[in-house]
Amino acid sequence: xxxxxxxxxxxxxxxxxxxxxxxxxxxxxxxxxxxxxxxxxxxxxxxxxxxxxxxxxxxxxxxxxxxxxxxxxxxxxxxxxxxxxxxxxxxxxxxxxxxxxxxxxxxxxxxxxxxxxxxxxxxxxxxxxxxxxxxxxxxxxxxxxxxxxxxxxxxxxxxxxxxxxxxxxxxxxxxxxxxxxxxxxxxxxxxxxxxxxxxxxxxxxxxxxxxxxxxxxxxxxxxxxxxxxxxxxxxxxxxxxxxxxxxxxxxxxxxxxxxxxxxxxxxxxxxxxxxxxxxxxxxxxxxxxxxxxxxxxxxxxxxxxxxxxxxxxxxxxxxxx
Amino acid sequence: xxxxxxxxxxxxxxxxxxxxxxxxxxxxxxxxxxxxxxxxxxxxxxxxxxxxxxxxxxxxxxxxxxxxxxxxxxxxxxxxxxxxxxxxxxxxxxxxxxxxxxxxxxxxxxxxxxxxxxxxxxxxxxxxxxxxxxxxxxxxxxxxxxxxxxxxxxxxxxxxxxxxxxxxxxxxxxxxxxxxxxxxxxxxxxxxxxxxxxxxxxxxxxxxxxxxxxxxxxxxxxxxxxxxxxxxxxxxxxxxxxxxxxxxxxxxxxxxxxxx
Numbered sequence: 300x301x302x303x304x305x306x307x308x309x310x311x312x313x314x315x316x317x318x319x320x321x322x323x324x325x326x327x328x329x330x331x332x333x334x335x336x337x338x339x340x341x342x343x344x345x346x347x348x349x350x351x352x353x354x355x356x357x358x359x360x361x362x363x364x365x366x367x368x369x370x371x372x373x374x375x376x377x378x379x380x381x382x383x384x385x386x387x388x389x390x391x392x393x394x395x396x397x398x399x400x401x402x403x404x405x406x407x408x409x410x411x412x413x414x415x416x417x418x419x420x421x422x423x424x425x426x427x428x429x430x431x432x433x434x435x436x437x438x439x440x441x442x443x444x445x446x447x448x449x450x451x452x453x454x455x456x457x458x459x460x461x462x463x464x465x466x467x468x469x470x471x472x473x474x475x476x477x478x479x480x481x482x483x484x485x486x487x488x489x490x491x492x493x494x495x496x497x498x499x500x501x502x503x504x505x506x507x508x509x510x511x512x513x514x515x516x517x518x519x520x521x522x523x524x525x526x527x528x529x530x531x532x533x534x535x536x537x538x539x540x541x542x543x544x545x546x547x548x549x550x551x552x553x554x555x556x557x558x559x560x561x562x563x564x565x566x567x568x569x570x571x572x573x574x575x576x577x578x579x580x581x582x583x584x585x586x587x588x589x590x591x592x593x594x595x596x597x598x599x600x601x602x603x604x605x606x607x608x609x610x611x612x613x614x615x616x617x618x619x620x
Numbered sequence: 621x622x623x624x625x626x627x628x629x630x631x632x633x634x635x636x637x638x639x640x641x642x643x644x645x646x647x648x649x650x651x652x653x654x655x656x657x658x659x660x661x662x663x664x665x666x667x668x669x670x671x672x673x674x675x676x677x678x679x680x681x682x683x684x685x686x687x688x689x690x691x692x693x694x695x696x697x698x699x700x701x702x703x704x705x706x707x708x709x710x711x712x713x714x715x716x717x718x719x720x721x722x723x724x725x726x727x728x729x730x731x732x733x734x735x736x737x738x739x740x741x742x743x744x745x746x747x748x749x750x751x752x753x754x755x756x757x758x759x760x761x762x763x764x765x766x767x768x769x770x771x772x773x774x775x776x777x778x779x780x781x782x783x784x785x786x787x788x789x790x791x792x793x794x795x796x797x798x799x800x801x802x803x804x805x806x807x808x809x810x811x812x813x814x815x816x817x818x819x820x821x822x823x824x825x826x827x828x829x830x831x832x833x834x835x836x837x838x839x840x841x842x843x844x845x846x847x848x849x850x851x852x853x854x855x856x857x858x859x860x861x862x863x864x865x866x867x868x869x870x871x872x873x874x875x876x877x878x879x880x
Binding site: 411438607 | 715781
């Protein structure tokens with residue numbers, strides 16, 4: 300079977316879960332081969348995890364420049380890996396960085412690009428959810444080596460131990476007049492909570508939360524459920540919660556197992572960002588709120604009564620076993 | 621300075637959007653078309669720079685006849701001239717083709733210092749066109765910027781994504797894509813709207829942009845939709861009115877569904 304290249308998401312020490320998901324996805328199409336782009340020594344630290352999740356080959360593109368420039372080192376490494384191994388497909392995570400790499404790679408290869416795949420079959424047909432869940436579309440690449448950005452959380456990571464063979468990739472040096480340099484990095488403010496787009500539970504607050512202080516109710520429920528916190532645009536615009544947590548058309552799209560909307564009316568732009576959630580729970584005082592009409596479980600009531608009671612119940616059941 | 625702003629006309633997100641039965645492309649007939657919100661902020665950023673450091677601002681859009689409205693709006697906001705790429709052969713263009721065409725349109729503008737774009741449009745949301753345009757033009761791409769500073773010969777951007785924040789720097793010329801948090805776009809004034817009618821807009825097609833291309837056919841898309849299924853209508857879920865027990869009943873339900 301031909302190789303399927305997987306671009307590895309990592310922090311220099313650990314492989315991100317999204318990569319293990321991609322390795323699962325890659326096995327449907329061929330033989331998973333990982334591409335590690337990082338500073339010298341990175342591939343050796345990641346190899347064991349990659350092999351355990353099914354990588355038969357690990358292509359290491361290591362250089363001191365790997366962290367200094369945005370996206371270009373990964374684009375260059377993948378382009379070289381594609382030319383050397385003629386894979387059946389290239390998979391990347393559909394994160395901001397991953398999509399950027401995928402687009403640039405597809406253009407250089409004159410290849411078809413599928414963004415935000417949530418499923419893949421063995422013939423390479425990808426399922427995508429477009430217009431914020433209004434349509435499910437199945438698409439395939441008709442020209443060039445398929446470059447597919449897979450939405451985080453769409454595949455289960457599976458252990459599938461292999462003996463990984465390591466290969467070196469030596470991409471050309473980076474042209475500093477054609478690449479953006481990263482001069483400083485600051486971690487996301489998420490703290491201990493899972494990343495919004497990857498969380499299996501998301502609890503979001505809207506204008507009904509009525510202030511920044513009110514978001515504590517949202518956070519407490521999220522923490523009880525081990526979930527991430529989101530916010531509607533109305534709540535973000537009102538200054539109740541930071542922008543990076545905005546769920547919706549102009550914010551992030553989420554697709555968790557459980558989405559709990561507190562005090563969110565359900566404007567179409569918000570629905571676009573969350574309506575692919577597997578189960579939707581909504582709490583709203585306004586019986587006419589559109590979100591109550593699409594929720595799997597709708598509570599007409601005061602979120603400041605319902606959410607704390609829900610939090611207490613969850614904590615009690617967990618600790619009570 | 622020469623600044624090029626890339627904008628797109630999209631269906632209004634405040635209305636339902638549908639795909640045509642015939643070829644699964646966006647049904648523009650039934651859509652209310654507007655200048656994309658995030659692109660409008662890219663235009664605002666260009667005009668702010670024009671006021672701060674002096675610049676000639678060219679607005680570029682690819683799309684059918686109606687896309688001229690999006691260009692006119694940016695001209696009314698204060699841009700100097702427009703380029704409208706309009707060609708029926710581009711219907712259904714994929715990301716790669718779209719970026720190739722936009723890159724070719726940017727190349728027709730002499731001595732470009734900065735290309736600005738929105739970091740995503742609200743229709744496709746692929747969020748990759750700006751970076752691909754930059755790659756094709758050999759420019760550094762500073763994407764997802766929530767703040768942009770142009771300084772001697774270079775550009776700096778504060779980047780915000782789901783994995784945190786970063787400061788990016790690059791020499792000019794460069795491409796910057798902005799997030800919706802970068803600014804509040806201005807409203808065109810009446811004077812601006814009147815002036816926009818007199819501003820030059822060049823309409824170009826594929827033959828203008830790629831005069832040396834052979835005529836074996838232009839590759840519009842490298843992907844094919846096999847099937848498109850509208851989401852099934854919402855079915856009513858469980859609905860309760862809180863009488864003090866909703867929290868407990870909800871937990872019971874979530875446990876039964878194995879969600880907690």
